[in-house]
Amino acid sequence: MYKIQHADKIAENIYEFWINAPHVAPNAQAGQFVVIRIDGKGERIPLTISAVDGENVRIVFMAVGKTTTQLADLGTGDQIQDIAGPLGVPSEVKDWGRCAVIGGGVGIACLPILARALKDAGNTVTGIIGARNESLLILEDELRDACDELVVCTDDGSTGFHGFPADILKKLVAEEVVDAVWIIGPAIMMKITSMATREAGIPTFVSLNPIMVDGTGMCGSCRVTVGGETRFACVDGPEFDAHLVDWDELMTRQRIYPEQEKKSLERYHEHTCRCGERK
Amino acid sequence: MNLRPADDRVHDFEEVDTGLPEQTAVLEALRCMECPRPMCVQGCPVSIDIPAFISAIAQEQFRDAARILKQDNMLPAICGRVCPQENQCQGSCIMSKKGKPVRIGALERFIADWERENGVESPGVAPSTGKQVAVVGSGPAGITAASELARAGHSVTIFESLHKAGGVLTYGIPAFRLPKDIVEFEIDQVLAMGAVLRLNHIVGRSVPVDELLRYDAVLIGTGAGLPYFMGIEGENLNGVYSANEFLTRVNLMHADQFPEYDTPVIRGSRVAVVGGGNVAMDSARVARRLGAKVYLIYRRREEDLPARADEVQNAIDEGVEMVCCSNPVRILGGPEVRGVECVRMDMCELDASGRPIPRPLEGEESHFTLDVDMVIEAIGQGPNPLLSGLIPDLERGPKGTIVVDDGGRTSIPHVFAAGDIATGAATVIWAMGSAKKAARSINQMLAGEE
Structure with a gap:
């Protein structure tokens, strides 16, 4: 069992957990993820490592399905059954020069550990974060500190730049002030945003989030097509060259179990209402 | 083997082989010739003293039998169930020359199960080496x-x-x-x-x-x-699993009990399993238990199937349809699987293992399509x-x-x-x-x- 050292709701439906995982935290690097399982009947879900502090690792998630909703119902001092990691190949951190790290929605959570690593490697780092509206923005202060510069975007203009991170990235590309780019967010956002750097051939990494089971290369559930080849996101990734990813296949494969996911969540809501377990 | 009836067992995940009753085990043990130079021991990859433990069973000294067994094998209940004994200890048994070999695997299992039910004796551990x-x-x-x-x-x-x-x-x-x-x-x-x-x-x-x-x-x-994939068109459609993923979802994550357990698995109504080994048989039999009509596609002849003969028979008894001398060339559909196109295979000259080398037959008439909504690839790891x-x-x-x-x-x-x-x-x-x-x-x- 692994203890949740600190649980916090940081935006509408978005939660930040610090979990005590002495086998994960000391060796975790930017770009890697953990697989967690809440209890004996739980499923294994991958979550990107957002930050580490001593023996603790931070995960940030949006409560959307059954497992994340159940997780959100846990609090400081509660325990989860399993956390395995760090998994996946770390981000390619080196002295690129000028880097842009771009986060969309809950994907913003993956940026702090990456921005710090890139800064430590001698890069100038521009952070660009976007959300539908102000209430969904997360970790703004932390990223302002971790990056040299931070641009905030909202789809509705409720704060910061009224528009998408892609618009800001296009500007950076046009001004020729960026040498490497990371984009982390929903698949559709990564697909569209990465188009901005395609023509200029700027190295652009995206963190793919297909459905996984074991997370160690054993099942092939997370297979993605990159540059015409089948790769396993869990062990060959999760970061890949954005310009080589078959985005449509990824998005289709993320929707293998829509009915089961719905059923599972409904069942959870019914159960928690009946038992009054929900906080 | 003492098998539960196929139409009964195909609805659950309870054990198919119920094992030997005590009396039968003793009678079976009495069949052992206690050869002076036992071939069965040579046939065992962990060199269990087979005549000794069988002799103890014959004398109804089950505790002694367990001790002898565990000198060489700490996982006897597992080996008694999943070892291919027909190619190992039993395959070398002198009795098979006169008819049937002693059912060494079933006896190993009997003793392991007996010990589990009657209290286990832990083997001695040497003093700490500090290493x-x-x-x-x-x-x-x-x-x-x-x-x-x-x-x-x-x-x-x-x-x-x-x-x-x-x-x-x-x-x-x-x-x-x-x-x-x-x-x-x-x-x-x-x-x-x-x-x-x-x-x-x-x-x-x-x-x-x-x-x-x-x-x-x-x-x-x-x-x-690491699961291998065939590398054919349509392999990343929704509804194509590696055997590893399908079996992991069910065996480790209990997807057969979804939504009680959180991990889902697609419940195909018509499933094609590709491959002919034990993993393919396991996948096919699990898919049957999830309620599907199951085809097992294998590129050679039925008699060439590399799976244990008993497991092939179990799969057939449970209603798995063998589609032999066939190989998938394309998985049809999008985004979900709608079928698998196969080509019939010609059995050509024998390879080093004595099995015919399969080659695809030419011409459109040698292609056929199986109407399935799920494909499980069990072609090796x-x-x-x-x-x-x-x-x-x-x-x-x-x-x-x-x-x-x-x-x-x-x-x-x-x-x-x-x-x-x-x-x-x-x-x-x-x-x-x-x-x-x-x-x-x-x-x-x-x-x-x-």
Whole structure:
């Protein structure tokens, strides 16, 4: 069992957990993820490592399905059954020069550990974060500190730049002030945003989030097509060259179990209402 | 075998073979000739003293039989169920020349089950040597090595990347062939000898390589966990699984009990399983239990199926339809699977193993389509590259295995490897046999250091 050292709701439906995982935290690097399982009947879900502090690792998630909703119902001092990691190949951190790290929605959570690593490697780092509206923005202060510069975007203009991170990235590309780019967010956002750097051939990494089971290369559930080849996101990734990813296949494969996911969540809501377990 | 009726067992995951009743076991044991030079022992990869334990059964000395058995095999309830005895001990039994061999596997299982029900005696453990040994992986190789090493008095730590120990015994082999409480029980016996199990630890990631190499000895038993895919069109459609994924979802994650358990699995109504080995049979039989009509597509003839003959028969009895001399060329559909296009195969000249080489027949009339909504590929697994790729100086073979000598020694002096990661995909018992040898080499090396 692994203890949740600190649980916090940081935006509408978005939660930040610090979990005590002495086998994960000391060796975790930017770009890697953990697989967690809440209890004996739980499923294994991958979550990107957002930050580490001593023996603790931070995960940030949006409560959307059954497992994340159940997780959100846990609090400081509660325990989860399993956390395995760090998994996946770390981000390619080196002295690129000028880097842009771009986060969309809950994907913003993956940026702090990456921005710090890139800064430590001698890069100038521009952070660009976007959300539908102000209430969904997360970790703004932390990223302002971790990056040299931070641009905030909202789809509705409720704060910061009224528009998408892609618009800001296009500007950076046009001004020729960026040498490497990371984009982390929903698949559709990564697909569209990465188009901005395609023509200029700027190295652009995206963190793919297909459905996984074991997370160690054993099942092939997370297979993605990159540059015409089948790769396993869990062990060959999760970061890949954005310009080589078959985005449509990824998005289709993320929707293998829509009915089961719905059923599972409904069942959870019914159960928690009946038992009054929900906080 | 004492099999439950097919139309009964196909609705659940309870064990298919109910085992020998005590009287039958004793009668069966009395059939043993107690040969002076027993061929069965030579046929056993872990060299169990078979005539001795069978003789004890014949005399109804079941406790003695258990002691003899566990001298050489700490996982008898598992081996009694999943070993291909027909090719090993039983295949070498002198009685098979006169008719039927002694049912050694069933007797091994009988004794293991008897002991589990009547109280287990833990084998003695040598005084502590103070040596630290890391065992990577808790499958058949890792567990066997850990038991030998713990028995020799070393301090053993077993690292497992999943949340449950057992490797393929847990995620791969279905409960109707190997009940999971039996796997847990036998692993617990090894832990009772003092080995420490660390779950959720990915060696190479959670335990960095330099930390691993600081142990006095390391045994790598990470198995053949990497699923192969055919590389045909439509393979990434929704509804195409590797056998590993399908079996893991059901065996490890209990997707058959969704939504009680959270992990889902697609319940195809018509399922094609591709492949002819034991993993293919397991996949087909699990799919039957989830309620599907199941086709098993195999490129050679039915008599060439590499799976155990008993398991092939079990699959057929349970209603799996064999589609032999056929090979998939394309999976149809989008985004979900709607069918699989196959080509009929011609059986050509024999290869080195004595089986015909299958070649696709030409012409449109040799193509046909099976109307299925799910495909499971069970065409084999390769060595798991995650750890071995992270250890510099560790020599690897062309197919990604770790190169070892007869004693499981690798190119790094205090690092050993056993099981599928060293031999390529094989059987549970071969993994255990190689693990015993590697453990013996480790014991020798550590004794030499005193």
